[in-house]
């Protein structure tokens with residue numbers, strides 16, 4: 001029998017079957033041994049008694065921070081105020097989801113806290129509409145702008161992403177008052193959320209399924225190489241053929257060398273700043289893996305077409321002293 005995981009607490013997997021009946025099961029030992037990592041959104045096969053998950057159905061897609069699978073659409077939520085609108089963080093989520101090929105829409109929340117709604121609308125639309133993102137200006141708390149959003153997300157499985165305190169859980173509560181997810185005040189000191197939501201949880205709303213997630217502040221591009229990043233910025237990469245060198249990383253802030261730098265008047269500055277910020281993270285990653293591969297190389301030597309594992313000097317010395325010891329013992 002097939003079911004979908006909607007919540008995980010320690011060893012227990014909470015599931016819903018095809019008839020929306022709730023079940024609770026554990027992983028079969030063989031899956032644990034194979035280190036099969038089941039996450040929220042996964043479809044699984046159950047044992048006949050329904051007490052054990054016996055296999056994982058192939059995933060349509062998956063993201064890792066937060067770890068959720070089989071998503072139709074991501075709702076990237078950011079607050080316009082409290083916390084202040086942070087374009088770099090917004091671009092971080094959008095770029096991350098683009099890497100995993102997940103469709104996104106953007107919800108600019110807490111519109112009740114600003115006076116000039118139209119000017120913010122124009123500003124965000126001028127940046128994100130040309131990139132193909134649908135945007136919604138909403139107030140989750142006062143239930144403003146939600147009807148249009150609901151008709152857009154109907155019949156889909158959605159994940160909500162965004163920093164802590166932007167109003168993800170409040171939005172889900174407003175979309176379906178019955179679900180009653182915990183929400184939390186933002187801190188007075190630093191205007192940030194307090195990580196109220198701790199685990200991913202999929203909930204059924206009228207006409208769609210949605211996964212609430214904890215705000216991830218540690219989302220970094222520590223898995224991507226510097227030359228791969230530009231492919232995730234459609235608005236920047238159109239100028240990359242104008243760069244003087246094919247290995248340009250587009251952070252040479254000098255005219256006549258980088259096509260992107262030379263076209264900055266056609267690019268939104270916060271998008272370029274975001275690129276530069278993530279580029280540093282990809283460079284750190286590149287340094288880290290090149291150090292690791294040097295270390296690995298030093299541990300191996302080649303003989304003909306064979307690779308031999310080198311024995312460290314310390315171990316060699318030890319083995320010699322053991323040999324000497326053995327000789328002494330023999331004497």
Ligand SMILES: Nc1nc2c(ncn2[C@@H]2O[C@H](COP(=O)(O)OP(=O)(O)OP(=O)(O)O)[C@@H](O)[C@H]2O)c(=O)[nH]1
Nearest residue numbers: 140141164165167168169170183184195196197215
């Ligand atoms: N004024 C205003 N406040 C809002 C709105 N939406 C959410 N809030 C408030 O923002 C605070 C944080 O909301 P949450 O829904 O807990 O935020 P979250 O994104 O789920 O945060 P984490 O679970 O920590 O990741 C709460 O005090 C909400 O009442 C809104 O539309 N307007």
Ligand SMILES: [Mg+2]
Nearest residue numbers: 168169196197
């Ligand atoms: Mg929350």
Ligand SMILES: [Zn+2]
Nearest residue numbers: 243248250258
């Ligand atoms: Zn360049």
